[in-house]
Amino acid sequence: KQEVTQIPAALSVPEGENLVLNCSFTDSAIYNLQWFRQDPGKGLTSLLLIQSSQREQTSGRLNASLDKSSGRSTLYIAASQPGDSATYLCALQGGSEKLVFGKGTKLTVNP
Amino acid sequence: SQTIHQWPATLVQPVGSPLSLECTVEGTSNPNLYWYRQAAGRGLQLLFYSVGIGQISSEVPQNLSASRPQDRQFILSSKKLLLSDSGFYLCAWSAGLAGKGSLYFGPGTRLTVT
Numbered sequence: 001k002q003e004v005t006q007i008p009a010a011l012s013v014p015e016g017e018n019l020v021l022n023c024s025f026t027d028s029a030i031y032n033l034q035w036f037r038q039d040p041g042k043g044l045t046s047l048l049l050i051q052s053s054q055r056e057q058t059s060g061r062l063n064a065s066l067d068k069s070s071g072r073s074t075l076y077i078a079a080s081q082p083g084d085s086a087t088y089l090c091a092l093q094g095g096s097e098k099l100v101f102g103k104g105t106k107l108t109v110n111p
Numbered sequence: 112s113q114t115i116h117q118w119p120a121t122l123v124q125p126v127g128s129p130l131s132l133e134c135t136v137e138g139t140s141n142p143n144l145y146w147y148r149q150a151a152g153r154g155l156q157l158l159f160y161s162v163g164i165g166q167i168s169s170e171v172p173q174n175l176s177a178s179r180p181q182d183r184q185f186i187l188s189s190k191k192l193l194l195s196d197s198g199f200y201l202c203a204w205s206a207g208l209a210g211k212g213s214l215y216f217g218p219g220t221r222l223t224v225t
Contacts, residue, residue: 034213043201043216089155091214098170099214103154 023090134202
């Protein structure tokens with residue numbers, strides 16, 4: 001059974017700092033990995049999708065990497081801004097229609 | 112462009128009352144549809160998914176059910192709500208086969224069972 005862990009559960013950084021969010025998983029047999037952002041009381045917004053054959057994806061200040069052999073993914077946020085404050089979740093899709101989600105990392109960027 | 116709608120946005124219901132949450136998707140055909148629940152302090156739990164009209168797969172047996180009467184409509188129901196049904200319910204869609212595309216979420220429905 002796939003298990004997804006995100007550490008830390010919460011992170012507070014000053015504005016402008018570069019930061020890394022971590023996601024680890026137990027089963028490397030995955031089709032893809034997605035990073036989502038969730039603002040309080042809102043739905044999830046897809047940020048980046050990495051297919052299993054890829055090593056990383058970039059969108060603006062965000063860069064996500066995938067290392068299946070070690071069961072890890074990281075989301076790198078460059079030059080963080082207060083507007084980046086949200087909960088970030090990673091999710092993995094294996095051999096079915098289902099995604100398995102981590103519990104998320106709550107990020108606070110202080111001005 | 113594709114859009115996903117959910118209603119109502121918030122709902123307060125007494126224990127034992129029925130439930131009907133609706134989700135519709137615009138701008139795509141034959142989407143895979145999903146119902147997730149997010150309870151306080153817990154991760155997202157997949158409740159149901161559907162790969163086509165009338166095709167429902169259940170992940171949690173409990174007192175909830177789902178139906179897909181039309182290609183782009185997904186309904187979550189209960190005959191009698193429990194306190195433990197409180198949570199944030201999210202509908203989502205994806206295109207294509209498993210693992211081939213992103214998952215897109217609706218705005219969610221906040222359900223409080225009193």
